[in-house]
Amino acid sequence: MRDVKVKANSKSTEEEEENEMSSSLSVKSTPEIEKKYVHRVYDAIAPHFSSTRFAKWPKVAAFLESLPSGSVVLDAGCGNGKYLGLNPSCFFIGCDISNPLIKICSDKGQEVLVADAVNLPYREEFGDAAISIAVLHHLSTENRRKSAIEELVRVVKPGGFVLITVWAAEQEDKSLLTKWTPLSPKYVEEWVGPGSPMNSPRVRNNPFFGLESIPETDVSAKEQKAETSPSFGLESIPETEESTREPKAESVPETQDSLGEQNDKSSVEVLLEALKMNQQEYFVPWHLPYHRAEVSGASASALASGLAKKDDRKGTVVYNRYYHVFSEGELERLASGVGNAMIVDRFYDKSNWCIVLQKEALNQD
Amino acid sequence: MRLITHNMLSCNIKGVTNGFPLKIEAEKVVEKEVDFNPDFLRHMFAKIEWKALVEAARSMGYAELPEDSPDATVIDSADETFLRKLHHALLELHLEEGALVCPETGRKFPVNKGIPNMLLHEDEV
Numbered sequence: 001m002r003d004v005k006v007k008a009n010s011k012s013t014e015e016e017e018e019n020e021m022s023s024s025l026s027v028k029s030t031p032e033i034e035k036k037y038v039h040r041v042y043d044a045i046a047p048h049f050s051s052t053r054f055a056k057w058p059k060v061a062a063f064l065e066s067l068p069s070g071s072v073v074l075d076a077g078c079g080n081g082k083y084l085g086l087n088p089s090c091f092f093i094g095c096d097i098s099n100p101l102i103k104i105c106s107d108k109g110q111e112v113l114v115a116d117a118v119n120l121p122y123r124e125e126f127g128d129a130a131i132s133i134a135v136l137h138h139l140s141t142e143n144r145r146k147s148a149i150e151e152l153v154r155v156v157k158p159g160g161f162v163l164i165t166v167w168a169a170e171q172e173d174k175s176l177l178t179k180w181t182p183l184s185p186k187y188v189e190e191w192v193g194p195g196s197p198m199n200s201p202r203v204r205n206n207p208f209f210g211l212e213s214i215p216e217t218d219v220s221a222k223e224q225k226a227e228t229s230p231s232f233g234l235e236s237i238p239e240t241e242e243s244t245r246e247p248k249a250e251s252v253p254e255t256q257d258s259l260g261e262q263n264d265k266s267s268v269e270v271l272l273e274a275l276k277m278n279q280q281e282y283f284v285p286w287h288l289p290y291h292r293a294e295v296s297g298a299s300a301s302a303l304a305s306g307l308a309k310k311d312d313r314k315g316t317v318v319y320n321r322y323y324h325v326f327s328e329g330e331l332e333r334l335a336s337g338v339g340n341a342m343i344v345d346r347f348y349d350k351s352n353w354c355i356v357l358q359k360e361a362l363n364q365d
Numbered sequence: 366m367r368l369i370t371h372n373m374l375s376c377n378i379k380g381v382t383n384g385f386p387l388k389i390e391a392e393k394v395v396e397k398e399v400d401f402n403p404d405f406l407r408h409m410f411a412k413i414e415w416k417a418l419v420e421a422a423r424s425m426g427y428a429e430l431p432e433d434s435p436d437a438t439v440i441d442s443a444d445e446t447f448l449r450k451l452h453h454a455l456l457e458l459h460l461e462e463g464a465l466v467c468p469e470t471g472r473k474f475p476v477n478k479g480i481p482n483m484l485l486h487e488d489e490v
Contacts, residue, residue: 028379028490070408072369091405093370097484106480111370113481119377119490121474121483123385126373126412157412 027143028119037322038138039097040307041286042079044298045319046100048288050080059349060133061086063163063356071128074155076117076148077135081105084112090128095120118144120151127156132164134352136331137323140281145324146334152357153341159361162341165354169280169325172351181320183281280327283320290315326353366481368421369455372413374481376467376474378489386417387465387474389424395461395479399452406448409455410440422454430454 030039042049060083067073069089078084078094079101085092095115096102105112115121117135130152139145152162171177288294288308299317302308308319331353335343338357345356376384415434422430429450439447465474465481472489475482 029487070402070405072373072409072412089405091369091409093373095483099480099482102480103478106478111367113366113370113374113483115483116485119485121375121377122373123375 027141027147030116031140031144033140033322034138036307037283037320040302041319041321042098043100044302044308045286045288045294046080046098046104048292048294049286050101050104053080053082056082056086057133057165057350059347059354060131060163060165063131063161064090064129067129067161072126074120074122074127074130074152076115076120076130076132076152076155078102078105078112079134081108081110081112083131083133084110118147118151120155122155124154125157125160128160130156130160130162132162134165134167136164137167137325138321140322140324142334146337149335149338149357153338153359156359158359160359161344162357162359163354164331164335164357165352166326166331167323168348168351168353169327170348170351171325177282179285180323181283181285182279183283280325282323282325284323286319286321287311287314287316288319290317328353331355366460366476366479367456368418368425368458369409370481371421371460371465372418372455374465374483376469376472377483378467378470378472378485381467381469383469384467386414386421386468388468389421389460390464390466390473391425391460391462393460393462394425395459396453396457397459399456401445401449401452403445403448406451406455407440410451413455418454422458425458425460427454427458 064073064083064087067087067090071087071090073087073090073092075081075083075092075094078096079098081094081101081104083092084094084105092111094102094105094110094112095117096105096112097114097116099114102112102114113121117132118139132148132152136145136148139148149162149164152164156162288299295317299308302319303310303317308317310316311318328348332343332346332355335341335355335357340360341357342360343355344358345354347354371387371389374385374387376387378384419430419432422428431447435447459479460476460481461479463476465476465483466472467474
């Protein structure tokens with residue numbers, strides 16, 4: 001956004017408007033990286049994914065159980081719906097961008113719809129509470145992550161609570177990180193998009209590019225809201241781990257490629273080094289066993305198109321899922337930039353950063 | 366999709382200011398019995414946009430709700446006749462097949478197997 005503003009200064013008003021339009025589009029419409037490495041992957045692995053998502057995270061359960069009887073709870077990015085109905089005295093409405101995951105919820109009798117967590121099709125203040133469990137880390141730009149938080153706040157009543165959990169960059173099991181594929185600077189730019197300079201990890205982690213410095217994005221971020229991702233319940237990475245072991249060496253050819261295309265290796269090394277220091281963009285593998293029925297369906301075309309790869313040694317089809325893992329304080333910083341809500345609780349648990357927001361009780365309207 | 370959900374849904378296409386309530390085009394409606402919970406209904410009553418609910422119920426073939434929103438005495442009354450109707454309309458009627466239509470733009474959101482698809486196209490966000 002900041003980048004757009006700078007450019008606009010040297011251009012005509014018309015071009016400026018155009019730039020603002022394209023910048024707003026970039027926030028609201030789903031970037032390719034999310035379509036390909038989040039939505040398509042969950043659509044393809046939905047039944048297998050769902051069969052592994054049953055462990056309910058105690059802190060989420062405690063939050064839901066603390067809600068007053070009769071509360072309407074909105075789960076934005078509900079995945080296979082494992083939290084829907086957790087408190088039987090509340091009424092749950094779930095949504096997810098993945099049609100196959102929502103179908104799984106619906107088959108269980110849950111009240112669900114297909115919608116984008118960055119652009120919730122809900123009128124304001126209907127919910128008594130809202131949850132976003134392991135969703136925001138699938139959004140590839142800071143503005144989109146912030147939009148998703150704004151949406152959660154928008155749809156709850158004044159005084160209502162919002163629970164948000166995201167994967168932490170600070171993993172309890174450090175060895176896990178070696179099983180993920182860090183996105184190289186080249187790919188971060190290509191996939192996250194050149195229009196999103198805020199998303200370069202180098203920029204994002206520079207304190208001078210903190211949230212305070214981008215108030216000009218607020219307006220567009222509010223009236224927009226974009227697409228989102230499926231959430232799913234796998235907050236606890238150790239669980240993921242079970243089905244996602246993959247030696248790093250096998251999963252970094254892309255990084256190698258990008259290195260090979262560069263002439264100035266020393267500067268690339270410097271870049272990669274910097275990225276490693278604050279690496280937050282990853283591909284996290286999902287292993288779909290050959291014996292799963294999905295392998296003959298969506299996975300066949302995924303293999304044909306190169307979206308997935310075979311791992312004969314493990315007997316699995318391997319999908320990569322895009323993650324932006326959150327650094328300490330990042331979720332709070334993002335949420336504190338959202339108006340009319342206060343952070344009332346924050347904690348780290350099972351390799352996730354979590355916050356509880358409360359919407360201002362007094363509505364100025 | 367139940368009508369409690371319909372009462373929350375709104376068309377959020379960019380530029381739309383009156384995306385609520387969505388008009389229901391019902392092709393198939395099913396009824397599923399659920400437990401009656403008067404306290405929940407009283408709580409929900411405060412949230413509900415009454416006209417939208419009456420209209421929605423009617424489009425689903427249920428015309429038992431009063432045109433005008435009942436006052437607090439009816440809601441709190443020991444006589445649960447009204448609450449039973451509210452219960453049926455909000456929680457037991459399901460739009461199984463059909464569409465939700467944006468009142469401003471006419472954009473149709475399909476409902477298949479009870480699931481509304483509210484995803485927008487690229488040019489609508």
